Amino acid sequence: MLPSRASVVVVGGGPAGFMAAIAAAEAAGGRFPGGVLLLESTPEPLHKVLISGGGRCNVTHACWDPRVLVDHYPRGGKALRGPFSRFATGDTVAWFQAHGLQLVEEPDGRLFPRSNRSSSVVETLRRAAIAAGVAVHTAQAGQTAQALPGGGFRLRLRSGGELEAEHLVLATGSHPSGHRIAASLGHGLVAPVPSLFTLTLADHPLVDLAGVAMDPVQLELLLTPLPGIAASSATKPQRQRGPVLITHWGLSGPATLRLTAFAARALRERRYRAELRVDWTGGRKPAELEGWFADARRDQARRQLGNWRPWPDLSRRLWLHLLALGGVDASLRWADLPRRSEQALVTALRDSRYQISGRGPFGEEFVTAGGIPLAEVNLATMESRVQPGLFLVGELLDVDGVTGGFNFQHCWSSGWLAGQALAAQRTCS
Numbered sequence: 001m002l003p004s005r006a007s008v009v010v011v012g013g014g015p016a017g018f019m020a021a022i023a024a025a026e027a028a029g030g031r032f033p034g035g036v037l038l039l040e041s042t043p044e045p046l047h048k049v050l051i052s053g054g055g056r057c058n059v060t061h062a063c064w065d066p067r068v069l070v071d072h073y074p075r076g077g078k079a080l081r082g083p084f085s086r087f088a089t090g091d092t093v094a095w096f097q098a099h100g101l102q103l104v105e106e107p108d109g110r111l112f113p114r115s116n117r118s119s120s121v122v123e124t125l126r127r128a129a130i131a132a133g134v135a136v137h138t139a140q141a142g143q144t145a146q147a148l149p150g151g152g153f154r155l156r157l158r159s160g161g162e163l164e165a166e167h168l169v170l171a172t173g174s175h176p177s178g179h180r181i182a183a184s185l186g187h188g189l190v191a192p193v194p195s196l197f198t199l200t201l202a203d204h205p206l207v208d209l210a211g212v213a214m215d216p217v218q219l220e221l222l223l224t225p226l227p228g229i230a231a232s233s234a235t236k237p238q239r240q241r242g243p244v245l246i247t248h249w250g251l252s253g254p255a256t257l258r259l260t261a262f263a264a265r266a267l268r269e270r271r272y273r274a275e276l277r278v279d280w281t282g283g284r285k286p287a288e289l290e291g292w293f294a295d296a297r298r299d300q301a302r303r304q305l306g307n308w309r310p311w312p313d314l315s316r317r318l319w320l321h322l323l324a325l326g327g328v329d330a331s332l333r334w335a336d337l338p339r340r341s342e343q344a345l346v347t348a349l350r351d352s353r354y355q356i357s358g359r360g361p362f363g364e365e366f367v368t369a370g371g372i373p374l375a376e377v378n379l380a381t382m383e384s385r386v387q388p389g390l391f392l393v394g395e396l397l398d399v400d401g402v403t404g405g406f407n408f409q410h411c412w413s414s415g416w417l418a419g420q421a422l423a424a425q426r427t428c429s
């Protein structure tokens, strides 16, 4: 049974909401007379945690310095230095360890639960919530909220019921209902747009190479100015270097996702049409390439081009594709490669151009850019600057990170800070 009032009501049972509720209840040590209550609209809280990281949950990233950590947030960036200097990745690792879950670092810096199963993270959070005395109510959606004249809030539920809260925490992720509740309490909204998506190349023969992965590749998105687009929109080229995966529709992989995260708004304004420059060599200097070609001409003179790649990590399928694209016969011997063809191949390797025709298939985006503006929140406490007693955490805010555990890290940090501030307000009152 849902009570009619609580000291703290958290709306949204995702990672940010759970962290806020647990941290508040633990830090207050039972000093919330009306208790801490968490409402989740679906029957199963923490759904995204369960499906995250391919079912393994990439909890955070081994990036220990808050000054470096903020570079992984296209929205948020330097403003997150304060929050991260109080609760960053090291604190996340320690927090989960203290709650019985060990995180293990992979060679690329991503941290996963030792079990390699996201369900362990869900179980840890659920167990910690129960232990801290948080009352979790599922299939209960917050619909509207009203600030009461004497302080506190009245929250209306979609079921028709309502309840009163001394403090309200909004942790609804990118769901529009959370934006509406925040708006009804005076908050603005930075228009949400998808971030972290793959790129579509319409009808380009490259997609016949689906499954080919290359690392490192250098990507450069050429964003030409568009008439009528605000000056704030990025027009300078966006660059990323790292692993790229060729898919049935275009390009994916960490470097592509990072690129689309940083260019999320600019790409949206251009309806996901832009020119992409791909350096399949990962940014190697022309002189180095010329050296490779000279070595191949000398040492592999009698070998056919198709049977000897300039460097071993170059995918054979990609090399054959670039030969065909450059109009170079793969059966030609290295000794017979004309200089002009060599030049065409160097260009194809270092400077292939592709027309982006859209973003990847629907449902691929991992996070939303946009949300409640950070200027409207005190980032030391996550309390609203617009409405005292209201706290905003997680993806609801205009913060998003690149892939690698950074999005969850922001949820843990913002949730934890809100929890501490809520408990501190209880202690002072």
Ligand SMILES: Cc1cc2nc3c(=O)[nH]c(=O)nc-3n(C[C@H](O)[C@H](O)[C@H](O)COP(=O)(O)OP(=O)(O)OC[C@H]3O[C@@H](n4cnc5c(N)ncnc54)[C@H](O)[C@@H]3O)c2cc1C
Pocket (backbone or CB within 6 Å): 011, 012, 013, 014, 015, 016, 017, 039, 040, 041, 042, 045, 046, 047, 048, 049, 051, 052, 053, 054, 057, 058, 059, 060, 140, 141, 142, 143, 171, 172, 173, 174, 175, 177, 178, 365, 366, 367, 393, 394, 395, 396, 404, 405, 406, 407, 408, 409, 411
């Ligand atoms: C497929 C996928 C994989 C991902 N993998 C990773 C990863 O490995 N690492 C990483 O860092 N990030 C990952 N992310 C991103 C990460 O899941 C999100 O950034 C994170 O879940 C945001 O947490 P949140 O608590 O702010 O919001 P959410 O996780 O979206 O939780 C919000 C909760 O609030 C509930 N809710 C919404 N409106 C209401 C309402 N009105 N009343 C009550 N409840 C409501 C929702 O049902 C939901 O349960 C992934 C995302 C996806 C989609």
